[in-house]
Amino acid sequence: MQADLFSAGSQTAPEEPDASDPPARAAWLRHELNRHNYAYHVLDDPTVPDAEYDKMFRELQDIEAIHPELLVHDSPTQRVGALALTPFPQVTHTVPMLSLGNGFEDDDIVNFDRRVRDGLESLQEVEYATELKFDGLAINLRYENGVLVEAATRGDGYTGENVTANIRTVQAIPLRLQTAHPPALLDIRGEVMMYKADLAKLNARQREAGGKEFANPRNAAAGSLRQLDSRITAQRTLRFFAYGIGGLEGADMPASHSALLDWYASMNVPVCAERAVVKDAAGLLDFYRRIGEKREGLPYEIDGVVYKVNRADQQRQLGFVSRAPRFAIAHKFPAQEALTTVQDIEVQVGRTGAITPVARLAPVLVGGVTVTNATLHNEDEVRRKDIRIGDTVTVRRAGDVIPEVLAYVPEMRPADARQFVMPTACPVCGSPVVRPEDEAVARCSGGWVKCAAQRKGGLLHFVSRRAMDIEGMGDQLIEQLVDKHIITTAADLYKLGFRALAELDRMADKSAQNVMAALEKSKSTTLARFIYALGIRHVGEATAKELARHFGNLDAVLVASEEQLLEVADVGPVVATSIRNFLDDTMNAELIEQLRAAGVHWPEHVVESTPKPFAGKTFVLTGTLPTLKRDEAAAKIEVAGGKVAGSVSKNTHYVVAGEEAGSKLLKAQELGVAVLDEEGFLNLLANPPAA
Ligand code: IVH
Numbered sequence: 001m002q003a004d005l006f007s008a009g010s011q012t013a014p015e016e017p018d019a020s021d022p023p024a025r026a027a028w029l030r031h032e033l034n035r036h037n038y039a040y041h042v043l044d045d046p047t048v049p050d051a052e053y054d055k056m057f058r059e060l061q062d063i064e065a066i067h068p069e070l071l072v073h074d075s076p077t078q079r080v081g082a083l084a085l086t087p088f089p090q091v092t093h094t095v096p097m098l099s100l101g102n103g104f105e106d107d108d109i110v111n112f113d114r115r116v117r118d119g120l121e122s123l124q125e126v127e128y129a130t131e132l133k134f135d136g137l138a139i140n141l142r143y144e145n146g147v148l149v150e151a152a153t154r155g156d157g158y159t160g161e162n163v164t165a166n167i168r169t170v171q172a173i174p175l176r177l178q179t180a181h182p183p184a185l186l187d188i189r190g191e192v193m194m195y196k197a198d199l200a201k202l203n204a205r206q207r208e209a210g211g212k213e214f215a216n217p218r219n220a221a222a223g224s225l226r227q228l229d230s231r232i233t234a235q236r237t238l239r240f241f242a243y244g245i246g247g248l249e250g251a252d253m254p255a256s257h258s259a260l261l262d263w264y265a266s267m268n269v270p271v272c273a274e275r276a277v278v279k280d281a282a283g284l285l286d287f288y289r290r291i292g293e294k295r296e297g298l299p300y301e302i303d304g305v306v307y308k309v310n311r312a313d314q315q316r317q318l319g320f321v322s323r324a325p326r327f328a329i330a331h332k333f334p335a336q337e338a339l340t341t342v343q344d345i346e347v348q349v350g351r352t353g354a355i356t357p358v359a360r361l362a363p364v365l366v367g368g369v370t371v372t373n374a375t376l377h378n379e380d381e382v383r384r385k386d387i388r389i390g391d392t393v394t395v396r397r398a399g400d401v402i403p404e405v406l407a408y409v410p411e412m413r414p415a416d417a418r419q420f421v422m423p424t425a426c427p428v429c430g431s432p433v434v435r436p437e438d439e440a441v442a443r444c445s446g447g448w449v450k451c452a453a454q455r456k457g458g459l460l461h462f463v464s465r466r467a468m469d470i471e472g473m474g475d476q477l478i479e480q481l482v483d484k485h486i487i488t489t490a491a492d493l494y495k496l497g498f499r500a501l502a503e504l505d506r507m508a509d510k511s512a513q514n515v516m517a518a519l520e521k522s523k524s525t526t527l528a529r530f531i532y533a534l535g536i537r538h539v540g541e542a543t544a545k546e547l548a549r550h551f552g553n554l555d556a557v558l559v560a561s562e563e564q565l566l567e568v569a570d571v572g573p574v575v576a577t578s579i580r581n582f583l584d585d586t587m588n589a590e591l592i593e594q595l596r597a598a599g600v601h602w603p604e605h606v607v608e609s610t611p612k613p614f615a616g617k618t619f620v621l622t623g624t625l626p627t628l629k630r631d632e633a634a635a636k637i638e639v640a641g642g643k644v645a646g647s648v649s650k651n652t653h654y655v656v657a658g659e660e661a662g663s664k665l666l667k668a669q670e671l672g673v674a675v676l677d678e679e680g681f682l683n684l685l686a687n688p689p690a691a
Contacts, residue, residue, distance in 0.1 A: 022063050026070045029060040033076040034174070034268075041171040041239075042270045047647050074147050074175035079168050080234045087228065088161035091152035095246040097138060097189065098157060098323050100306065100330040106285055109307070112329045113281040116309055119318045119326060126309060129257040130287040131243055131275040133304040133330050136193025136221045139163075140246055141173065146182025148175050153225065157323065163225045167192070169234035178268040187246025188269060194220045195299045198237040215406065217301050239300070241272045256310045274298070277310055288331050295333070304332035333367070337396045337406070340364035342389055345376065345420040349428050351457025352537050353443035357382050357420055359393070359405050366397040374403040378440045379422045388417035428453040448489075449587065455489075456482050458535050462490045466541055467533035468525060468600075471518040472511060480504050490533070491594035494519060527554060527602045534592070536582045538575045546570040547579075549639065552605035558583055558592070612641025613688030617653040619644050620668070623661030625678040633678075636685060648673060656681045 017024035033056055039047040057077065064071040071078070103109050116126055138154040151167035153160040167173060170192065177186075194202070194217040202220060203213045214220035224236045242264045245253075254260040258277050265271045274294075278287055284307050291305050309315050309327035318327040344360040357376040364371055374395045376382045387393060387405055392412035397403040422442055424433055431446030448454040459478045463470040470493070481487045486500060496519065502512035531554075532544035539547070550568040551557045557579075565576040582588050619637050621630055621644060628636075633656060634644045648655060648667040655668040655675045668675050676684060 022067050023070055026060060026063045026067070029056055029063070030072075030075055032056060033060065034176075034178070037076060037171055038174070038178075038268050042268070045646070048649055049645065049651065052649060052651065076175070079171070079175070080231055083229045083231075084165060088163055088226070090155075090159050091140075091150065091162045092159050093140060093152065093155075093157070093246065095187065096157050096323075097140060097154040097160070097246070098320065098325060100133075100328055101324045102304075103329050103331050104334070109284050109288075109329070109331055110281045112307070113284065116318065116327065120314055122314075125280045126314070127256075127311065128278055128284060129261075129275065129308045129310040130278055130284065131261075131306050131308075132241075132272055132291065132298075132302045133306045133332070134191035134193050134241055134243075134272075135216070135218050135301040135303045136191040137218065137225060139167065139190060139192045139225075139240070141167065141188040141190070142247075143177055143182065143186045143188065145184060146177040146179060148173070161226075165230040166225050166227060166233040169230050170238045170240055172238075172240050172270050174268050179266070181251075182267075183248060184250030185247055186251070187248070188242050188264065189244035189246055190240055190242035190270075192221050192225060192238055192240050193217055193300055194224070194236070194238055196301065197299065198239075202236055240270050242269050243272075243306070253312055255312055257308050257312070257315075258310055260312075284331070292333060302333075304330050306330050336367045337394050338364045338366045338371075339392055339394055339409070340371075342387060342391050342393055342405070342408075345382070345387070345389055347423060347427060349426060349444050349451065349453035349457070351448075351454055351461050351535055353426075353446065353451065353454050355422070355426070355433055355442045355444060357422075359387065359395075361393075361395065364395065366395060366403065369397065371395055371397055371403045374405045376405055376420075379420075379435075379442060380440050382420050388413070388419050390414045390417035426451060426453070452482055459487070459490060459493070461535045462533045463493070463522075464533075467529055468522045469529070470515070470522045472515045473518065476506065477504065477515070489591050489594070491591055491598055494523070494595070494598035494600070523599045523601060525600065525602050527552075527604070530554070530595075530600065530602060531557065534582070534588070536579055538578045543568075543570045543575060549635075550607065552607035554592075554596075554604070556607070558589075607639070613685070614640035614642030617642045618651055620646070620648050620652050620655045620664055622655060622664040623658035625656070625658035625681075628678055628681075633681070640685060640688070654681075654684070 017028050019025055033053070036047050036053050036056075039045050040053075060075065061077050064075065064077060101112075103112060113126070120126065140152045140154070140160065141148060142150040142152075148168070149164075150162060151164045151173075152162055155161060168175065196217065199214060199217050199220050205211075206213050214223060220236070221238060224233050224238055227233045242261065245260060254263050258275070261271045261275065274291065276287055278284060287307075288305055291302070295302060307329055308325075309318060315325070315327040318325070320326060341362045342359045343362060345357050346360060348356045348358050350356060357379065359374045359376055361372055361374060374397075376385075376387060385405070385407060387408050390413070391408040393408045394406045395403050396406050422433065422435075425431065426433055426444035426446055429444065429446040429451035431444050431450055433442050434445050435442035444451050444454065446454065448458050456475075456478055459482065460475055462468055463473040463478070473493075481496075481504070484504075487493060487496070496516075498512055498516055501507055501515055502509050507515075526548065528541075528545040528548035531539065531547050532541050546569050547557055547565075551560065560579075562573075562576040562580050565571050565579055566573065571579075614637055619642055621633055625633060637644050645652060648664050648671065650671060652668065652671070652673045655664060655673055657665045657668075657675055657677065665675065667673075
């Protein structure tokens with residue numbers, strides 16, 4: 001069939017047919033859209049701007065509307081369905097979906113490896129495929145002749161629910177396998193999940209709409225797949241990683257687990273890159289530790305790692321015990337949640353005066369660390385979760401983040417459990433606590449002049465690593481300096497003498513010297529760090545960088561009107577007002593002058609604010625330029641109002657090519673896009689064409 005020519009086969013794009021041949025045009029559009037989809041949703045490396053994708057998508061929709069005979073079920077336009085009339089029908093798995101045995105301690109893994117070798121009667125070391133244990137939902141994807149025909153949840157392992165309509169909306173899952181020789185039948189197994197960032201976005205939307213929030217990515221994934229209306233599922237970004245196989249007909253079973261995953265990857269089925277092949281128990285434990293260190297930085301949640309005997313013949317030889325394979329085991333990370341009791345709820349005052357209720361807990365071990373305090377975020381959260389003093393609660397701790405109280409256990413609430421009352425006066429300085437109508441956060445109205453807690457918080461922020469980076473200036477030192485009235489503002493830090501420091505508790509000559517040196521070193525900084533260090537409400541690191549880049553020098557920021565501030569990327573009305581309020585406060589203005597007078601400095605630039613010579617122009621950078629780093633060239637383009645794209649298309653205006661430029665340069669020549677070397681680029685920047 002002509003229409004299937006491109007969707008099934010080769011990886012290389014065929015010649016672009018024009019609109020006079022609708023079947024060929026539709027097939028080409030499908031091929032291109034699938035390719036871009038894969039790059040965007042699986043590789044996280046978009047190949048075309050969104051607008052270009054949308055244009056092609058609409059063109060395909062139009063062709064399909066005019067020529068319904070060209071519409072195929074696996075067309076990229078056919079992902080989103082509608083409201084299902086019946087709840088999810090049952091599906092019987094042809095090969096049961098089993099579970100995994102668990103190990104926690106190193107010993108459990110050493111024993112697993114021993115059992116495997118005993119079972120194989122092998123004197124040689126065994127090869128294992130290692131991968132992540134994703135915290136999502138197991139799913140079976142059935143492909144017939146390469147086309148996705150059914151998706152089912154694990155259910156009880158023998159029967160699950162048919163969730164095909166919802167799974168079709170998951171952009172990362174191919175509707176058709178990218179191979180010229182698909183097997184007659186293939187059950188791909190893996191995990192559907194939601195990335196941390198996507199869950200945060202979903203919860204923000206749910207909160208705004210007054211809907212229910214999801215406690216973790218697994219619940220969010222499960223809740224999204226159990227939607228009767230696949231249009232709702234389509235609005236939630238779900239992901240998928242393959243890790244197993246069910247039925248297979250019309251192809252040979254790959255000889256190893258790693259080969260199976262490679263095969264999947266070759267067909268554009270998402271496979272997680274965090275995998276390895278290792279030998280013996282030491283190799284397993286090493287993988288465990290490596291991933292443990294990386295865990296927080298991963299964009300998705302995992303609750304451990306999984307080890308599988310790599311060779312398929314050895315897997316068969318080992319077989320199964322009850323409902324789990326003997327050839328695989330999950331090595332779980334220590335639980336990040338635990339139960340404990342709330343002994344009291346107190347409040348803490350932050351650097352912006354924000355009053356945070358904090359639960360004092362009976363000490364409990366969570367993820368290997370003893371936790372005694374957990375944040376309750378704000379008053380509304382305490383009410384919403386209905387946490388009371390005396391309650392038994394689940395606390396959660398993940399990596400470096402502050403432990404939080406998730407929920408209380410209703411059956412365990414004592415009769416005398418007490419409700420939390422927000423104080424009306426700041427517990428540190430006694431100033432009234434105020435809470436603006438439209439805000440969730442109550443604040444101490446004392447400001448840093450009156451409130452020592454705010455002073456300490458502000459100073460700690462000022463010295464922190466991403467701000468002025470004053471090494472050795474920790475909370476105990478700041479605490480003493482403020483409590484002993486040695487310093488009040490950040491400018492006072494630079495007036496500190498060696499003696500004053502050396503005489504403080506837990507300080508010696510050597511440490512005082514180090515702090516003096518760190519203070520001196522910090523004077524040479526960047527404008528972005530300095531702005532961030534000021535601790536202006538709503539001005540985080542990213543905004544500080546944008547402000548520095550936009551204005552180039554501090555005086556330009558100091559005199560900028562709210563309208564001018566709004567021109568900065570990242571700055572909205574709330575932020576602009578906050579910046580202006582901060583700078584208009586004479587105390588803050590004085591602080592800034594004192595810091596400059598103390599010798600704090602940074603490179604200043606004069607930025608011509610209005611001309612944007614590259615506005616509306618798209619650049620692509622490729623190869624190595626003789627002097628400019630890639631980032632520097634990109635910054636120059638962006639400061640001049642231009643855009644930097646990742647790939648060359650008809651919409652590219654200039655390609656800046658250096659040494660070893662590859663396919664992008666060829667593409668530019670093919671499309672007749674202007675190509676510049678570094679000199680040409682700098683010339684263009686200096687003498688931009690009239691708009
Ligand atoms: S293999 C026969 N691999 O863990 C083995 N499972 O307890 C079947 N899971 O229901 C599972 N990551 O939801 C396997 N890399 C991985 C996994 C994984 C997460 C989940 C899956 C399964 C449960 C097994």
